[in-house]
Amino acid sequence: MKPIDIFKALSNETRLQILEWLKEPEKHFSSQEMRDFQEAGVCVTQFHEKLNVTQSTASQHLSILYRAGLVTTARHGKWTYYKRNEDAFNQLKEIIEHEI
Template sequence: MRILRLLAETEQHFAEQWSADPVKFGVCMSLIAEALGVAQPTASRHLDILKRAGFISVQKHQKWSYCKRDEVVIQDYLAWLKQELSIEV
């Protein structure tokens, strides 16, 4: 959840990224690990879970991998979750 929140506000949390525009291209995995205060392998495991769930996309550029939220998938999931949790009267 924390990763998704950080990626929702890339300009606020990752403005120092110089290698690519964090809003348009995504955020470097190493900067995400740094923001979380965890080792890069730990962050990579969590990012892989989010990627497999479809909540983020990952693209490689040179030697770095960049992560970006997939807003359509997240909104579809939230709509599904709301429907599943609704109580029928």
């Protein structure tokens, strides 16, 4: 986990919104969608609909968050599901407190 990659990922309002939704997904996605989340996470399709962007754009944002280590993925068939990587946020907190 490189701090510069994390800060670049966090420098976009849409990606910050995605991370906020993933912090408490039950508040931001319907109960039908949440049934899927309980098992695997939130599907990219749910993000593209909620963000009102193309699936490709939503996937790009999620890919940047993934490469920065801020989200984890689980693949089920042709679908990819995303969750926040809370360990990464704890590490980021340590970096900010002790290195910056």
